[in-house]
Amino acid sequence: MGLIIYGNRQTPIAVDELFVRCPCCEAQNWADVMVLSNYYHIYWIPIFPFEKNANIICKKCGLKRYGIPFTPSLISNFIEVKGNFRHPWFTYLGAGIFSFIVIAIVIAANIK
């Protein structure tokens, strides 16, 4: 009763082959990278995304790393590839609904 179910969830964005520094090989190598979007939810309705993580498998040594923050320090051509890994539109659903309600209230308040 009155319990609000909320928290954060993860959804995959895309998988790609990227040039990533491997801590095991101590060199830049091609790796399979799966990027995941982390978002807040209330009653499983996405509110807004807050960060991206990557699961990385080194193609040379097979080292698997999970939940690595998806940041410029991870990938050498981060600027080029970050556009391929946008948060899915539905992770903004709650923020969209909220702004719609606010706008609706403002409009309603101005109609006399």
Ligand SMILES: [Zn+2]
């Ligand atoms: Zn490696």
